Amino acid sequence: MSSRNSAVVLGHEQRPRTTRTLLTAAQGGLVKRTVLPSGLRIITEQMPSVRSAAIGIWVNVGSRDEVVSQTGSAHYLEHLLFKGTKNRSALEISSTIDAVGGEMNAFTSKEVTCFYTRVLDTSVPKAIEVLVDMITSATITSEDVDQERQVVLEEIAMRDDDPADLVHEHFSRAMFGDAPLGRSILGTVENISSLSRRSIHSFYKKYYSPDRLVVAVAGNIDHASVVKLIRKAFEQGGVSLSGDDSPFVPKKAKTKVARDGGFVKFNKTTEQANVVIGVPGLDRADERRYIQSVFNAALGGGMSSRLFQEVREKRGLVYTVYSFGQQFQDSGMAGVYAGCNPKNLEQVREVVANVLDDVVANGITSEELTKAKGQVSGGLVLGLEDTSSRMSRIARSEMNNGYVPSVSDVLDSVAAVTLEEVHSLANHLWSQERLTAVVGPE
Numbered sequence: 001m002s003s004r005n006s007a008v009v010l011g012h013e014q015r016p017r018t019t020r021t022l023l024t025a026a027q028g029g030l031v032k033r034t035v036l037p038s039g040l041r042i043i044t045e046q047m048p049s050v051r052s053a054a055i056g057i058w059v060n061v062g063s064r065d066e067v068v069s070q071t072g073s074a075h076y077l078e079h080l081l082f083k084g085t086k087n088r089s090a091l092e093i094s095s096t097i098d099a100v101g102g103e104m105n106a107f108t109s110k111e112v113t114c115f116y117t118r119v120l121d122t123s124v125p126k127a128i129e130v131l132v133d134m135i136t137s138a139t140i141t142s143e144d145v146d147q148e149r150q151v152v153l154e155e156i157a158m159r160d161d162d163p164a165d166l167v168h169e170h171f172s173r174a175m176f177g178d179a180p181l182g183r184s185i186l187g188t189v190e191n192i193s194s195l196s197r198r199s200i201h202s203f204y205k206k207y208y209s210p211d212r213l214v215v216a217v218a219g220n221i222d223h224a225s226v227v228k229l230i231r232k233a234f235e236q237g238g239v240s241l242s243g244d245d246s247p248f249v250p251k252k253a254k255t256k257v258a259r260d261g262g263f264v265k266f267n268k269t270t271e272q273a274n275v276v277i278g279v280p281g282l283d284r285a286d287e288r289r290y291i292q293s294v295f296n297a298a299l300g301g302g303m304s305s306r307l308f309q310e311v312r313e314k315r316g317l318v319y320t321v322y323s324f325g326q327q328f329q330d331s332g333m334a335g336v337y338a339g340c341n342p343k344n345l346e347q348v349r350e351v352v353a354n355v356l357d358d359v360v361a362n363g364i365t366s367e368e369l370t371k372a373k374g375q376v377s378g379g380l381v382l383g384l385e386d387t388s389s390r391m392s393r394i395a396r397s398e399m400n401n402g403y404v405p406s407v408s409d410v411l412d413s414v415a416a417v418t419l420e421e422v423h424s425l426a427n428h429l430w431s432q433e434r435l436t437a438v439v440g441p442e
């Protein structure tokens with residue numbers, strides 16, 4: 001099941017110096033893509049009914065691109081790009097966006113780093129100039145590296161104080177081992193304490209190249225004008241966009257699962273036991289991803305889901321319980337999280353196991369399928385009411401799959417999911433050996 005039209009040209013297949021219309025206004029939004037000779041891709045969605053725009057520069061690099069000695073570098077670097085450039089101090093970067101009432105932030109994941117802002121449509125030129133300046137002209141001084149080191153260490157400490165976050169870290173580590181997908185995005189205290197300016201700057205120079213970038217803009221904008229602004233900003237940053245480089249195409253090397261099933265425990269003095277039970281899942285190119293969305297909604301995606309009803313409503317064992325799916329380029333995870341009184345941990349595990357065994361054996365009901373489709377479809381449409389979510393959607397689609405499906409195509413794919421497909425996927429995923437990770441008191 002796929003929403004990709006066979007006539008669609010993927011981003012890395014499009015000829016440089018060309019612009020293509022990916023979606024028309026009649027398909028829900030005018031989406032265009034321009035590919036420059038350097039490999040830089042610019043993708044926009046025109047929303048003439050709004051007076052704002054969201055701009056994101058997406059870098060095809062994340063924590064999984066780090067070698068062991070660089071663990072935490074991608075996230076550390078994200079911080080440092082806000083510390084100043086050859087043209088602006090850290091205060092000038094933030095003040096420029098604040099002065100026009102804008103918002104600016106960034107995030108790092110296992111596979112991408114994103115710097116984004118949302119501003120009035122009249123402030124788009126200045127916002128593009130600031131973001132591109134950060135990407136192309138960051139100074140990354142030794143002083144900034146040392147100063148920000150403590151900030152990153154505090155972020156690690158904050159994560160360690162949140163057992164609900166920590167249990168997911170331990171689960172990933174147990175599933176993927178010491179492979180990049182198993183390591184923390186934040187890095188370790190030891191690594192962050194020892195990372196040098198030279199090492200981080202080398203990481204910056206290696207990965208922040210035009211062929212790894214996608215610039216996405218959604219809002220009251222004109223595509224051609226945005227392309228001109230981006231070209232000008234990169235030229236001001238001393239980065240040529242007229243080279244003959246080919247667009248970056250990620251290599252697909254299968255990440256091996258280090259552990260099939262089993263149990264790992266991290267002792268921590270907490271009021272609750274936090275548990276994740278999971279299995280290897282689908283990669284992001286798997287055509288069953290829409291089936292997984294529907295199944296996940298029925299299993300543990302809301303208050304009417306099977307897990308919520310069985311674990312919380314009927315037995316009162318938890319406050320929070322949900323299921324999740326996480327997809328990477330070459331691998332994935334499916335799991336269930338719950339937080340409970342430590343004395344109820346075994347009972348929670350037993351109830352969750354019974355629910356999972358039942359969906360493996362019997363699938364879900366027609367009523368659950370209908371509700372799950374409605375939840376997924378409604379969540380998709382309601383989540384696209386603002387420029388930031390539109391910008392994120394076209395950027396992620398371009399980076400992850402190389403094309404942007406229309407909202408109607410996605411809704412049709414969700415509507416087409418059958419009970420048999422959900423049952424088959426439930427059996428495929430949850431008949432595997434299950435891995436359990438627990439963070440809680442001894």
